[in-house]
Amino acid sequence: MKPKAVIIGSGIGGLAIAIHLSKMGYSVDLFEKNSYPGGKIYEYRIQGYRFDSGPSLFTMPNLVDELFTLAEENPADYLKYHKLENICRYFYDDGTIIDAWSDIDKFIKEISEKLGEDPDHLYRYFKRGEELYNIASNALIFNSFQHYSKLFKKENLQVAFHPFKLDTMKSIHERNSCSFLNPHLIQLFDHYATYIGSNPYSAPATLKIIPHLEHHIGVFYPEKGMYSIINELTNLALRLDVKIQYNTPVEKVLIRDDQAAGVRINGEDNTYDIVVSDVDINYFYKNLLIESPIPESISHIEQSSSALVFYWGMDCLFPQIDLHNIFFSSSYKEEFDCLFEQKTFSEDPTVYLYVSSKHIPEDAPQGCENWFVMVNAPVNVGQNWENLIENARKAIISKLNRILNRDIEEHIKFEKVMDPRQIEEETRSWQGSLYGNSSNGPFAALYRHTNFHRRIKGLYFTGGSVHPGGGIPLCLASAKIVAQEVINDWIS
Numbered sequence: 355m356k357p358k359a360v361i362i363g364s365g366i367g368g369l370a371i372a373i374h375l376s377k378m379g380y381s382v383d384l385f386e387k388n389s390y391p392g393g394k395i396y397e398y399r400i401q402g403y404r405f406d407s408g409p410s411l412f413t414m415p416n417l418v419d420e421l422f423t424l425a426e427e428n429p430a431d432y433l434k435y436h437k438l439e440n441i442c443r444y445f446y447d448d449g450t451i452i453d454a455w456s457d458i459d460k461f462i463k464e465i466s467e468k469l470g471e472d473p474d475h476l477y478r479y480f481k482r483g484e485e486l487y488n489i490a491s492n493a494l495i496f497n498s499f500q501h502y503s504k505l506f507k508k509e510n511l512q513v514a515f516h517p518f519k520l521d522t523m524k525s526i527h528e529r530n531s532c533s534f535l536n537p538h539l540i541q542l543f544d545h546y547a548t549y550i551g552s553n554p555y556s557a558p559a560t561l562k563i564i565p566h567l568e569h570h571i572g573v574f575y576p577e578k579g580m581y582s583i584i585n586e587l588t589n590l591a592l593r594l595d596v597k598i599q600y601n602t603p604v605e606k607v608l609i610r611d612d613q614a615a616g617v618r619i620n621g622e623d624n625t626y627d628i629v630v631s632d633v634d635i636n637y638f639y640k641n642l643l644i645e646s647p648i649p650e651s652i653s654h655i656e657q658s659s660s661a662l663v664f665y666w667g668m669d670c671l672f673p674q675i676d677l678h679n680i681f682f683s684s685s686y687k688e689e690f691d692c693l694f695e696q697k698t699f700s701e702d703p704t705v706y707l708y709v710s711s712k713h714i715p716e717d718a719p720q721g722c723e724n725w726f727v728m729v730n731a732p733v734n735v736g737q738n739w740e741n742l743i744e745n746a747r748k749a750i751i752s753k754l755n756r757i758l759n760r761d762i763e764e765h766i767k768f769e770k771v772m773d774p775r776q777i778e779e780e781t782r783s784w785q786g787s788l789y790g791n792s793s794n795g796p797f798a799a800l801y802r803h804t805n806f807h808r809r810i811k812g813l814y815f816t817g818g819s820v821h822p823g824g825g826i827p828l829c830l831a832s833a834k835i836v837a838q839e840v841i842n843d844w845i846s
């Protein structure tokens with residue numbers, strides 16, 4: 355008889371590990387509390403418009419493709435991606451506009467022409483990002499370095515003996531301020547900390563890896579939108595005989611003699627050989643494993659930021675914007691002080707605008723655009739959200755009106771809003787954070803929860819709140835690590 359695995363949650367990490375385990379010979383059951391798969395990756399269809407509800411920036415599609423290849427299928431039969439020539443258009447209050455061309459030489463030319471920065475500063479910065487990625491990726495991203503026994507394996511020695519190479523002791527803002535002269539450029543490279551919901555004034559300079567990934571490997575968009583990734587991974591899991599049950603919250607993880615024994619659903623105990631949680635780690639310890647407290651090493655780390663998103667059906671076209679656009683705050687430091695210390699929005703928040711209909715025309719009626727307008731938000735600690743949202747909306751509209759020189763409000767046909775309370779309610783993400791614990795502080799990224807339980811055998815963790823971190827590529831990396839852990843523990 356096949357060994358039995360249960361997965362809690364159908365976020366991208368949960369679906370990925372379901373595929374791995376099924377290929378490894380497990381009979382896999384996946385329970386999801388919502389009526390649909392995908393967790394934070396979802397889509398809304400309203401009045402002929404389609405909106406990606408959560409993630410929009412897609413990097414390292416090879417990690418999705420690998421799951422199809424693992425199942426001996428051709429990924430291109432199911433998902434098609436296109437590489438963006440222009441990764442993002444950046445707008446500043448003084449009228450400066452920068453296009454972040456994927457082609458590194460073209461991008462550097464743009465920066466030196468528009469901001470007067472010495473091209474050598476940029477070449478050197480990208481080179482350092484690449485070197486860091488080469489040192490850290492095997493040791494820290496695609497491996498469970500948290501096994502003390504593995505720390506001194508060959509691939510980890512560079513990191514173990516040269517921890518300074520990770521550049522954790524300077525914040526990304528300090529590193530950028532030493533690397534560049536132009537404040538707009540410093541701000542542009544600072545904003546990468548927000549890709550993992552962190553504060554550029556305290557998150558480590560290690561994050562310079564991210565611009566390297568964007569410009570060397572690329573940023574992509576799936577031809578049918580972000581949710582097509584979830585649809586196709588769900589179908590792949592079903593073809594591999596994974597049994598998925600929706601509207602089925604798991605109530606408790608069962609433990610017997612320090613060994614995971616199954617899950618409780620609707621008051622009934624179900625027996626399994628191994629249990630994998632794709633649920634936010636804080637929520638997991640506080641609700642599904644109450645007899646075992648969250649490890650102290652991570653319990654004090656603050657959560658990553660959340661998001662306030664407006665989905666606007668626009669009744670006309672805006673030629674001056676691209677697929678991904680960022681309208682920077684003119685007081686960036688104040689924005690992060692507000693988010694992480696005062697748990698509020700600043701008066702001039704940075705606005706991210708994503709318009710998938712620029713590349714996927716079916717996403718909006720002809721002559722119209724689907725606007726996903728997001729500002730970083732503080733986590734939900736019971737603020738007066740109605741008030742905060744009303745003020746943030748005014749600030750967003752006034753910023754967009756000013757920079758685009760249009761009356762935005764009169765072109766909004768309808769609006770849907772998502773705030774940190776809903777993110778928390780719908781995905782069980784602790785306080786509505788997008789990426790689990792923040793990476794604020796030199797070593798916070800290294801203190802993420804392990805992909806296995808240190809005491810309870812057969813209990814594993816995948817998804818954005820555990821090692822190696824949040825965001826689609828890292829969730830997929832976490833599933834790969836869990837698969838390897840299961841092989842080490844039970845198969846080899």
Ligand SMILES: Cc1cc2nc3c(=O)[nH]c(=O)nc-3n(C[C@H](O)[C@H](O)[C@H](O)COP(=O)(O)OP(=O)(O)OC[C@H]3O[C@@H](n4cnc5c(N)ncnc54)[C@H](O)[C@@H]3O)c2cc1C
Pocket residue numbers: 362363364365366367368385386387388391392393394395407408409410411412413602603604605632633634661663777780781782783788789816817818819824825826827829
């Ligand atoms: C607004 C927004 C923008 C983002 N932008 C980007 C981006 O541009 N690029 C990027 O890479 N990432 C982005 N992210 C982050 C990315 O979406 C997440 O890191 C990733 O999707 C998390 O996947 P996960 O595997 O951790 O599971 P989640 O998506 O967190 O899903 C967990 C699942 O578990 C289910 N669950 C919870 N409790 C139970 C229970 N007791 N029983 C059964 N099921 C349960 C939930 O319903 C949910 O479906 C964004 C996220 C948001 C919200």
